[in-house]
Amino acid sequence: NAGVTQTPKFQVLKTGQSMTLQCAQDMNHNSMYWYRQDPGMGLRLIYYSASEGTTDKGEVPNGYNVSRLNKREFSLRLESAAPSQTSVYFCASSETQGNSNQPQHFGDGTRLSIL
């Protein structure tokens, strides 16, 4: 039972390089999310996709782009990586907003370092 799968688990980039973080869920959830977690900052929402075909900015979207490729997959792209983007990135998914008590289920994270 995979749940939410993120790749890669670890990545080191040089400033200015680009990369895409992949996320896939097998729970048939409509909504997907990307967060970053930094020491002392808690989880902060970067972008989310309420349903297939839609994406919206979260709290900290600058420097990122997303693509909801299909219902299962939601990718996060760093076009020109900066040291401030060194963080742990979590993808999550949830049932649609119809029932407000639906929690989010998380992948096990991507640890990204920008040198």
Place this chain on the structure above:
Amino acid sequence: RKEVEQDPGPFNVPEGATVAFNCTYSNSASQSFFWYRQDCRKEPKLLMSVYSSGNEDGRFTAQLNRASQYISLLIRDSKLSDSATYLCVVRGVGGYSTLTFGKGTMLLVSP
């Protein structure tokens, strides 16, 4: 006032102790509340939802006080395996509302 506030701890307790965490939230119209658990360098995992009437799951009890805008988590008979960071999570209102996470309270249970 921050949206979701928690005491960062750490709370150091011996095995078998009872420990309680509180969390305050700023939006009085918030609709849904959760406690998540996060182990070191791992992903957050849902511990329990928090219902208006309060709810219990084994050794864990969650309470909601809408008038004072706080939720609480009580852990009875602490186990070593309860050592983790506990995240308070609140969902807003209207349209498509996203979750706001507290920074977490660290619990360390010692033998």
